[in-house]
Amino acid sequence: MKFSTLLRHIREGALNIVRNGWMSFASIGSIVVSLSILGVFLLLALNVNKLTEQIESQVQIRVFLQLNTEQQQIDEMHNVIGNMEDVSQVTFVSREEGLEILRENLGEDGQDLLEGFDETNNPLPDSFTVEVVNPEEISFVAKKIKAAGEAASPNPLMSVKYGQGTVESLFKVTTAVRNIGLVLVLALGVTAMFLISNTIKMTIFARRREISIMKLVGATNHFIRWPFFIEGALLGIIGSAVSVSILLFGYGQLVQVSQLELGLMMIQLVTLEESGLLVGSLLLGLGTLIGIWGSTISVRKYLKV
Amino acid sequence: MIEMQDIWKTYADGTHALRGVSVLIDRNEFVYLVGPSGAGKSTFMKLIYREEVPTKGQLSVNGFNIGKLKQRKIPYVRRNIGVIFQDYRLLPKLSAYENIAFAMEVIEAPKRLIKKRTMEVLDLVGLKHKHASLPAQLSGGEQQRIAIARAIVNNPSVIVADEPTGNLDPETSWEIMNLLEEINFRGTTIVMATHNKEIVNTMRKRVIAIEDGLIARDQARGEYGYEI
Ligand SMILES: Nc1ncnc2c1ncn2[C@@H]1O[C@H](COP(=O)(O)OP(=O)(O)OP(=O)(O)O)[C@@H](O)[C@H]1O
Ligand SMILES: [Mg+2]
Numbered sequence: 001m002k003f004s005t006l007l008r009h010i011r012e013g014a015l016n017i018v019r020n021g022w023m024s025f026a027s028i029g030s031i032v033v034s035l036s037i038l039g040v041f042l043l044l045a046l047n048v049n050k051l052t053e054q055i056e057s058q059v060q061i062r063v064f065l066q067l068n069t070e071q072q073q074i075d076e077m078h079n080v081i082g083n084m085e086d087v088s089q090v091t092f093v094s095r096e097e098g099l100e101i102l103r104e105n106l107g108e109d110g111q112d113l114l115e116g117f118d119e120t121n122n123p124l125p126d127s128f129t130v131e132v133v134n135p136e137e138i139s140f141v142a143k144k145i146k147a148a149g150e151a152a153s154p155n156p157l158m159s160v161k162y163g164q165g166t167v168e169s170l171f172k173v174t175t176a177v178r179n180i181g182l183v184l185v186l187a188l189g190v191t192a193m194f195l196i197s198n199t200i201k202m203t204i205f206a207r208r209r210e211i212s213i214m215k216l217v218g219a220t221n222h223f224i225r226w227p228f229f230i231e232g233a234l235l236g237i238i239g240s241a242v243s244v245s246i247l248l249f250g251y252g253q254l255v256q257v258s259q260l261e262l263g264l265m266m267i268q269l270v271t272l273e274e275s276g277l278l279v280g281s282l283l284l285g286l287g288t289l290i291g292i293w294g295s296t297i298s299v300r301k302y303l304k305v
Numbered sequence: 306m307i308e309m310q311d312i313w314k315t316y317a318d319g320t321h322a323l324r325g326v327s328v329l330i331d332r333n334e335f336v337y338l339v340g341p342s343g344a345g346k347s348t349f350m351k352l353i354y355r356e357e358v359p360t361k362g363q364l365s366v367n368g369f370n371i372g373k374l375k376q377r378k379i380p381y382v383r384r385n386i387g388v389i390f391q392d393y394r395l396l397p398k399l400s401a402y403e404n405i406a407f408a409m410e411v412i413e414a415p416k417r418l419i420k421k422r423t424m425e426v427l428d429l430v431g432l433k434h435k436h437a438s439l440p441a442q443l444s445g446g447e448q449q450r451i452a453i454a455r456a457i458v459n460n461p462s463v464i465v466a467d468e469p470t471g472n473l474d475p476e477t478s479w480e481i482m483n484l485l486e487e488i489n490f491r492g493t494t495i496v497m498a499t500h501n502k503e504i505v506n507t508m509r510k511r512v513i514a515i516e517d518g519l520i521a522r523d524q525a526r527g528e529y530g531y532e533i
Binding site: 004008215217218220221 | 354407
C-alpha cells in the first residue's frame with residue numbers, strides 16, 4: 001500500500017470516529033471500563049503473585065527427629081532427603097540451635113515461657129529444615145520424607161510439618177483471582193467488541209452511498225475496508241490508552257499512599273516501574289485487538305461486494 | 306467489446322429478467338436499449354458492470370469472462386466501465402470537483418494526475434466554473450454532467466447509461482446527448498437504456514429492443530419503435 005493511501009485511510013477512519021459522535025464515545029467508554037477492570041485484576045494478580053513469592057520463599061518443611069536417634073541414622077536421613085529431586089536444601093538444626101531459634105522468634109514477651117530451659121532439659125528434638133525447589137510440590141515432598149522415615153527401622157522421624165494452610169490458601173487465592181479475572185475480561189471484552197462492531201455497522205450504513213460508488217468505479221475490497229479496520233483499531237487504542245492512563249496514575253498514587261503502612265506489615269506492593277510496561281502494553285494490545293475484531297465482524301457482515 | 310451468448314438472468318425470487326439473450330457490441334459502438342418497463346434493460350446493463358451475475362450463458366466484457374470472474378478481479382474490470390444513472394448518484398457533501406476526483410482517488414491514481422485529469426473532464430463537460438459547487442447547488446442537467454465526468458475520468462472503454470435523461474427536460478436532455486455523442490466520438494463504447502423516443506429517432510444509432518427478457522429487434526440505424 002502506498003503511504004499516501006495509508007494516510008488517507010487513517011484520516012477517513014479518524015473522521016468516522018468524529019462523525020459517529022456518541023456511538024464512538026460509547027464504544028471508547030466500554031473499552032475503558034472493561035480494560036480498567038482487567039487492569040485492576042491484573043495488578044491484583046501481580047501483587048498476589050508477589051506476596052505468594054514472598055511467603056513461598058519462607059516456606060520450608062520441618063522434619064523433627066525422634067529423641068535419641070543415632071548420629072549414623074541422622075546422617076543417612078540427611079543424605080536421603082538431600083538426594084530427593086525436589087529438594088533444594090537440607091539443613092540440620094540441632095536441638096540446641098532449635099532452642100536458640102525459638103527464643104529469638106518468641107521475642108521479649110516469650111522469654112518467660114522458656115525460662116528455666118537449658119541444654120540439660122531441652123524439650124526440643126533435633127530437626128531438619130528442608131527447602132523445596134517448587135513450592136507447589138511441598139506436600140508431595142513432605143509425604144516422600146515421611147515415607148522415607150517409615151522405610152527405615154526404627155523410624156527416626158517424629159513428625160514432618162510445613163505451613164500447609166498458608167501456602168495452599170494462597171494458591172487458592174491466586175487461582176481464584178485468575179479465574180474471576182478471566183471470566184470478567186472475557187465478558188467485558190465481548191461487550192466492548194460488540195459495541196465497536198455496532199459503531200462500525202453505523203459507519204457502514206451512514207456511508208453506503210459512498211461505498212457503492214467506490215465499488216462502482218472499481219475500488220478494491222481492501223481499499224474499501226481499510227478505513228473501517230482503522231476506525232475500529234483507533235477506537236480500541238483510544239479506549240485502552242485512556243484506561244492505561246487512569247489505571248497507572250491511580251495505582252501510582254495507591255503505591256505511594258500505602259507504602260508506609262504496608263511497609264510496617266512487611267508487605268511490599270509491586271512498583272509502578274515493575275508493572276507499568278506489562279499492564280500498559282497488554283491493555284493497549286488487547287484494546288487494539290478488540291477494536292479490529294469488532295470492525296472485522298461488521299465488515300464481514302455488512303460490506304458484501 | 307461486449308459479447309453475450311444465451312444469457313439468462315433469474316433473480317432470487319424466480320423472476321426471469323433475461324431469457325436467452327445473445328448479442329455482440331463492438332468497440333466504439335453507440336447502442337440504445339429500448340423496450341417496455343420491466344423488459345430487462347437495467348438487468349442487461351447490471352450484468353455488464355458485474356452488479357449481477359448471469360444465471361446461465363457466456364458474457365465477456367473487454368475480454369473478461371464476467372460469469373467466472375474472481376472476486377478480487379471485479380474492481381479491475383469495473384475500472385474499464387463507466388456507469389451513469391438516472392438519479393446522478395453524486396455524493397452530496399462533496400463538491401463537483403471532489404465528486405469527480407473521488408473516482409480517481411479510490412483507485413489510488415497518482416495525486417498529480419488526479420488534479421490534471423479532473424480539471425480536464427470538468428472542462429469537457431463545460432462546468433469548470435462550477436467546480437466548487439455542491440450537488441445541491443447545481444441543476445439536474447449540471448449534476449448529470451458531473452456524473453458523466455466522474456464516469457469518464459478513469460478513461461473507461463465502455464460507458465453504461467441507464468436512462469441518463471430520465472429526469473431532465475427535453476432541452477437539457479439534448480445537451481446531455483450531445484455530450485455522450487462527443488464522448489463516443491472520442492472512442493468510448495456507449496450502451497444507453499432510454500424511453501426517449503425523440504432522441505432515439507433523431508440520433509439514428511443502433512437500437513436493441515428487449516421485450517420480456519428477449520431481444521425483439523436489433524437494427525443498425527434503428528428507431529424507437531414504440532408509441533408512448
Ligand atoms: N433485484 C431484483 N430482484 C427480483 N426481481 C428483479 C430485480 N431487479 C429486477 N427485477 C425484475 O426483473 C425484471 C426486469 O427488470 P429490469 O429492471 O431489468 O427492467 P427494465 O427494462 O430496466 O425496466 P424499466 O424500463 O422500468 O427500468 C422485472 O420484472 C423486475 O421486476
Ligand atoms: Mg430500468
